[in-house]
Amino acid sequence: MSAAGCGDPRLGGHRPPLQTPTQPSTPVACPARDAYNEGVKKKSRARAALRKAAEARLPTRYGTFRIVGLENGRRQWLVALLKGNLRRAAAPLVRIHSQCLTGDVFCSERCDCRAQLELSLKAIARAGAGAVLYEPQEGRGIGLINKLRAYALQDRGWDTVEANRRLGFPADRRNYALAGAALRLLGLTRVRLLSNNPDKVAALERAGIEVVERVPCQPATRRGTRSYLRVKKAKLGHLLEV
Ligand SMILES: [Zn+2]
Numbered sequence: 001m002s003a004a005g006c007g008d009p010r011l012g013g014h015r016p017p018l019q020t021p022t023q024p025s026t027p028v029a030c031p032a033r034d035a036y037n038e039g040v041k042k043k044s045r046a047r048a049a050l051r052k053a054a055e056a057r058l059p060t061r062y063g064t065f066r067i068v069g070l071e072n073g074r075r076q077w078l079v080a081l082l083k084g085n086l087r088r089a090a091a092p093l094v095r096i097h098s099q100c101l102t103g104d105v106f107c108s109e110r111c112d113c114r115a116q117l118e119l120s121l122k123a124i125a126r127a128g129a130g131a132v133l134y135e136p137q138e139g140r141g142i143g144l145i146n147k148l149r150a151y152a153l154q155d156r157g158w159d160t161v162e163a164n165r166r167l168g169f170p171a172d173r174r175n176y177a178l179a180g181a182a183l184r185l186l187g188l189t190r191v192r193l194l195s196n197n198p199d200k201v202a203a204l205e206r207a208g209i210e211v212v213e214r215v216p217c218q219p220a221t222r223r224g225t226r227s228y229l230r231v232k233k234a235k236l237g238h239l240l241e242v
Contacts, residue, residue, distance in 0.1 A: 048072055050181045062118075063125035070182050077136065078182055081121070084129030087187055091212045093130035094191040095120035096179045096200060098137040101144055102151075110151065111228055115219035120194045123215075131188060133179050140164065141173030160228060161235045171236060176200060180207020196238045214239075 050072045058067040058081065071077040086092050097120065103113030117132070124130030139147025146167055153163035161171040180203070183191065192213040193201055201211045218240055221229065232238040 048074060050076075050178065050185050052185070053077075060121065062121040065121075068186075070185065072178075076178055078178055079134045080182060080186060081124075081132040081134070082186070083124050083131070084127075086129055086131065089129040091190040091192050091210075092188060093120075093124050093127050093194055093215065094183065094188060095124070095130075095132045095194040095217065096176060096204070097132055097134050098140065098174060099134060101138060102147075109222050109224045110154075112219065112221050112225050115221055115225075116194075116217050119217055119219040123194060131183075131186065133182055135174075135179060137174045140171070141175075142167070142169045159231045159235070161231060172199065176203035177207055180204055180209055183207075183209050196232075196240050198237060198239065 050070050052068055053071045054069040056067055058065045063083065065081040065083050068080040068082060069077065070080060084092070095117070097113070097117050100108075100111060100113035102108035103111045104117060107114055120132055124132065138144045139150065142150070142164060146169065149167055150160065150163035153166055154160060158166060164171055164173075183189070183204070184207075189208070190210045190212055191204070192215050193204065193211045194215045194217040195201065196217055198214075201214050204211055216239065226242055229238075229240050229242045233240045233242055
């Protein structure tokens with residue numbers, strides 16, 4: 001059989017003859033198929049590769065940062081707010097923040113997201129170097145509309161974990177592979193992580209980032225937020241004092 005006739009119509013070949021029981025069952029060597037598969041793998045890796053798409057200055061009420069937009073060919077993106085000379089800092093403060101429209105933008109008191117973001121920006125500005133990675137993982141990864149559905153269930157008495165599960169989702173659907181790739185791209189392989197979430201520490205370690213210290217990220221919150229924090233502590237294992 002010729003190399004072009006390996007059976008994959010995408011290669012312009014034709015189906016191979018059916019094997020008879022007397023033929024060996026080892027795969028037929030096919031350079032064209034192997035080259036095609038290697039090409040697919042290369043394209044997949046290129047799509048997965050994260051790159052800087054844009055970078056600009058961003059003055060904020062907490063000081064001036066650089067804002068960097070990162071994206072890959074799979075339509076995944078995140079934003080990094082960078083402060084100071086990160087390559088000179090031994091293990092800069094880093095916050096991986098999951099987008100929360102209701103908290104970050106509308107100042108919701110259902111959660112502590114905005115307060116944690118503000119605390120992080122202040123701490124990084126004070127330290128003179130650090131990074132906030134802002135990732136679109138709304139509602140612990142279930143998306144904005146499903147988060148609002150979960151809120152509706154919480155209004156009827158379910159807690160945040162029960163509500164996600166009643167909607168058919170795990171309690172926390174986030175993953176931090178993209179954040180790990182972003183940190184590596186930015187040259188941040190040793191960090192002090194601003195977080196109360198031990199899963200986040202473990203996930204970054206798995207992504208090849210050394211977390212030399214977990215720095216608690218627990219801002220003062222209003223009474224209405226505390227029941228949510230108690231659930232995060234009891235059911236999600238977050239390291240909180242409530
Ligand atoms: Zn929130």
